[in-house]
Amino acid sequence: MELVEATWRIIARRGIEGATMREIATEAGFANGALKPYFPTKDDLLSFAFAHVFNQTNARIGTVSGGLKGLAALRSFCHEILPLDAERLNEARIAIAYWQRALTDPEKAALHDRSMEQWRRELFGRLREARDAGELKGGLEDDDVVGGIMTFVLGAQITATLSPSHHSPEQLRSQLESYISLLAASGAPGAVEGRTK
Amino acid sequence: MELVEATWRIIARRGIEGATMREIATEAGFANGALKPYFPTKDDLLSFAFAHVFNQTNARIGTVSGGLKGLAALRSFCHEILPLDAERLNEARIAIAYWQRALTDPEKAALHDRSMEQWRRELFGRLREARDAGELKGGLEDDDVVGGIMTFVLGAQITATLSPSHHSPEQLRSQLESYISLLAASGAPGAVEGRTK
Numbered sequence: 001m002e003l004v005e006a007t008w009r010i011i012a013r014r015g016i017e018g019a020t021m022r023e024i025a026t027e028a029g030f031a032n033g034a035l036k037p038y039f040p041t042k043d044d045l046l047s048f049a050f051a052h053v054f055n056q057t058n059a060r061i062g063t064v065s066g067g068l069k070g071l072a073a074l075r076s077f078c079h080e081i082l083p084l085d086a087e088r089l090n091e092a093r094i095a096i097a098y099w100q101r102a103l104t105d106p107e108k109a110a111l112h113d114r115s116m117e118q119w120r121r122e123l124f125g126r127l128r129e130a131r132d133a134g135e136l137k138g139g140l141e142d143d144d145v146v147g148g149i150m151t152f153v154l155g156a157q158i159t160a161t162l163s164p165s166h167h168s169p170e171q172l173r174s175q176l177e178s179y180i181s182l183l184a185a186s187g188a189p190g191a192v193e194g195r196t197k
Numbered sequence: 198m199e200l201v202e203a204t205w206r207i208i209a210r211r212g213i214e215g216a217t218m219r220e221i222a223t224e225a226g227f228a229n230g231a232l233k234p235y236f237p238t239k240d241d242l243l244s245f246a247f248a249h250v251f252n253q254t255n256a257r258i259g260t261v262s263g264g265l266k267g268l269a270a271l272r273s274f275c276h277e278i279l280p281l282d283a284e285r286l287n288e289a290r291i292a293i294a295y296w297q298r299a300l301t302d303p304e305k306a307a308l309h310d311r312s313m314e315q316w317r318r319e320l321f322g323r324l325r326e327a328r329d330a331g332e333l334k335g336g337l338e339d340d341d342v343v344g345g346i347m348t349f350v351l352g353a354q355i356t357a358t359l360s361p362s363h364h365s366p367e368q369l370r371s372q373l374e375s376y377i378s379l380l381a382a383s384g385a386p387g388a389v390e391g392r393t394k
Contacts, residue, residue: 015300017301096293100293100294100297101212116360116363120363141371143371144375145375147364147368148375150364151372154346157352164318167391172348189393
């Protein structure tokens with residue numbers, strides 16, 4: 001939605017408390033009051049901003065992982081969620097604001113749940129492909145790996161925005177590679193970044 | 198500080214927007230206005246609440262890891278940060294509210310930075326002990342492991358509060374064990390939970 005596309009980065013930059021609806025509208029180039037019919041409150045706007053960045057992330061995942069499978073696809077998936085550039089750092093700032101509100105707002109929590117379920121399903125599918133291709137070492141529980149990756153990619157929204165000197169794009173990629181190489185059977189094709197691209 | 202001890206759980210439960218200073222004071226059993234001289238704004242109270250839960254976590258870590266070293270100490274350290282019980286779930290809710298404010302408040306960001314540095318130093322020390330004791334497999338970069346664990350334990354504050362059906366205490370412990378067993382040299386004493394306790 002055009003209004004959301006025009007406003008989410010303003011919210012990301014200023015914080016959800018940092019601007020009034022009037023200021024957000026003005027800064028986005030809309031007439032004062034233009035947002036009100038669609039987003040009666042900033043909380044509504046934040047929910048749409050979260051859905052927008054979630055969809056935008058998924059569109060990128062679809063693009064970069066076309067043709068990839070198994071560990072290579074899992075890596076691409078994580079790269080699009082990890083805050084590895086300015087756009088994704090802005091997305092992280094929306095996620096953090098959204099989480100805080102979701103703690104006390106059941107509707108926001110439900111949307112978050114459905115969104116994360118979609119990511120979990122994708123991860124389980126990629127792990128299955130990886131196992132079928134002989135890329136994974138034995139003895140791993142999918143639940144542990146999927147749960148661990150979900151926790152890592154969500155945690156990276158925090159560490160990348162608040163501890164950037166230790167969680168730069170290069171460092172986050174390296175942390176991910178370290179984990180993937182621990183999961184991989186020795187000599188697996190997707191175990192080393194770029195090998196199957 | 199007594200006022201913080203009496204109020205942080207109220208903030209955790211109701212959210213930082215969910216109550217006025219007056220309501221927080223009343224619910225904590227103080228006279229209306231009692232908080233004001235110490236915490237002029239809710240934002241001040243939130244900073245003290247964050248510092249309080251950070252110190253409380255560190256006090257627990259000190260207690261449980263007395264006498265432990267290497268991977269066993271690293272495990273205990275993570276257990277006290279992971280939201281594995283009601284008290285630590287409340288702590289997670291304070292952390293999430295605090296992160297959101299820290300995105301646009303340099304003082305809050307600086308306190309977060311100092312706090313996380315303290316945890317990073319502890320993790321580097323535990324890894325060194327683990328390596329010296331022959332508990333770690335070869336080829337691991339400490340930067341990757343420390344960065345990965347920090348990202349995981351912070352991410353768990355989100356997944357435990359917002360996706361509890363996939364990140365219950367048992368599941369979080371299992372995710373951590375899965376990772377520790379991937380780090381460990383085969384047969385290392387601290388590789389299996391409880392082995393060195």
